[in-house]
Amino acid sequence: MPIYEFHCPRCQDEFEILVMRSDEKVNCPECDCKKVERLMSGFAHKSGSGGKMVSSNSGCASCSATSCASCH
Ligand SMILES: [Zn+2]
Numbered sequence: 001m002p003i004y005e006f007h008c009p010r011c012q013d014e015f016e017i018l019v020m021r022s023d024e025k026v027n028c029p030e031c032d033c034k035k036v037e038r039l040m041s042g043f044a045h046k047s048g049s050g051g052k053m054v055s056s057n058s059g060c061a062s063c064s065a066t067s068c069a070s071c072h
Helices: none
Strands: 002-008 014-018 035-037
Touching: none
Parallel strands: none
Antiparallel strands: 002 014, 002 035
């Protein structure tokens, strides 16, 4: 079952809720705000270093190869 991560813009709380339907209405459990934002699954990790995500198997930004061996 899909568990989505939500962020409440009012109280800045982050919470995870099991959502049965994609259009299910979700309220913030802290302040009952109805305008919570659904975070993309796997997009943000609270335990991360805060740096931008870098794909480990991609080359530099200017080439589409999987490694920079052929472009430098
Ligand atoms: Zn809230």
